[in-house]
Amino acid sequence: MDFQPSPRGKQTAERVRAFIKEHIEPIEAAHWKGIHEKRHGGHWTEWTIPPVVEELKAKAKAEGLWNLFLPDAELGAGLSVLEYAFSAEETGRSLMAPEIFNCNAPDTGNMEVLWKYGSAEQKEQWLKPLLAGDIRSVFFMTEPDVASSDATNMAATAVVEGDEIVLNGKKWWSSGVGDPRCKIGIFMALTPNPDLGRHNQHSMVLVPLDAPGVEIKRMLPVFGEYDEPHGHGEVHFTNVRLPLSNVIAGPGRGFEIAQGRLGPGRIHHCMRCIGAAERSLELAIQRGLDRVAFKKQLINLGGNRERLAEARVAIDQARLLTLQAAWKIDTLGVHAALTDVSAIKVVAPTMLQNVVDFAIQIHGGAGVSHDTQLTAFFNQARSLRLADGPDEVHKGMIARLELMKYGQK
Structure with missing residues (x-):
């Protein structure tokens, strides 16, 4: 490698x-x-x-x-x-x-x-x-009324009726839906078919935001921040009728598409986490060198040097693990990188959360204000530990793939 x-x-x-x-x-x-x-x-x-x-x-x-x-x-x-x-x-x-x-x-x-x-x-x-770059888009997946960590729980439906597909359900944490340039969304929902397995009963459907029956109910704050003008919305779909040609790849292929979508996307998220962590560590070091308390630079107080060293080690470990996942996707394909992709999704946001926490502590009151990027980076890190599957789901995937090597399921 x-x-x-x-x-x-x-x-x-x-x-x-x-x-x-x-x-x-x-x-x-x-x-x-x-x-x-x-x-x-x-x-x-x-x-x-x-x-x-x-x-x-x-x-x-x-x-x-x-x-x-x-x-x-x-x-x-x-x-x-x-x-x-x-x-x-x-x-x-x-x-x-x-x-x-x-x-x-x-x-x-x-x-x-x-x-x-x-x-x-x-x-x-x-x-x-x-x-x-003329328009923006949104992905409708997470739902308020079910445990969305298990995607097969999905209650929203996309039912084929002749040459149309009819959408019903509630989605939330639909990131980007508040942007005035957002014109199209991908809606993932259950397309019931008793003849198929549970991973072949979901579809992805292209939904124009101005389609009748699409209603943005509210914007959701993340730790009090609305992330405007991007926004995270709760959106309801009531008998939204669209041409069958709006289904991506055909009914029942939602999970197949999701696997192809999420692998490279998680590389992007994790590498951005690493960039944010590098910036946070820079801010922490600059603050620690510039400020003096008890006649010492902050960076030399308590265990701050040790925390700095731990942050450097954690950032570099996360980077190497993410680059390994990217290399595997390129050379072996997404399915060969499943363990690696799940691993980085656990490691990188948690690493960022810890590094930002250290930087916030070094900054004192300034660290929890809008005077630096730190509160936004912390928001990003903590949110990503839920987005695209919570930590526990990815750890479960890693364990299952590891046990399969020993004949366990």
Whole structure:
């Protein structure tokens, strides 16, 4: 295994870092300050996109730093999962950067689904404007009324009726649905079929947000933050009738698509966690060197040097594990990397949470304010320990795959 970036992967990551340093870092604090000052709580209809976002997107596109996640040389940068991982880490250092390069979740996962499984018509209508950055999207999966850690519990339905599919159900934590540019969602739901196994009874359906019967009920705060203008919504679907052609790949293929979608997406999430952890550690060290208490620099008080060392070890371990997962996906396929992908989904967010906690402690009161990125990074870390499956589900997967080597199920 060789985790050194290829010349192309290294050059792209260096260009991403330079762009962030030159164009994003100088304006990011003011960008988020402006959003916080205009906060309207859950009234998502009043959210707007600051003009600087579209200006920076245009600059990134002009420099060829666009759709870096997509391993397609015509539609994206043509980078492998491993090659893109290094750029994903760079974007993780900034809360703003992923969107500027059109590499933000959930759009990346949705675009990958359409690229890999979508029909020609679906690609023309929805993938094309998503790749151009003209619209945004949402993924409807988690439900409020069932234990969503077990996806087979899903209560929402997508029932085939002739040449239509009818959607009913409730979804929440639908990230991105508050964005005024969000026009399309992928709705995953049960398509009952007694002749098929339980992993062949779900479908993914493309749902325009203006379709009759789609209603955004509210926006949900994460530790008191609404993440505007992105937002996480509760959305109800009542007899939403759509053409059968809106089903991706065909009824009953939802779980198959989900497996193809989540592997590379988890690499992206974890590498961004590593970038955020690196930035958090930098902030902690700078603060620890600059501030003095009891006639000592903070970094030399108590066990702070030991905590610093532990953070460095944890970040590098998480990076190596994530790069190994990316290498396996590229060389052996997603199914050969199942243990690795589950492992990084447990390790990287937990590592970030611990590193940010250390940085917050070093900052004191400033660490829990909006004066640094730390509270947003902590929010990200803690949320990711639930998103795309909680830690316990991934640990269960790791244990099951390990026991299978000994003939146990």
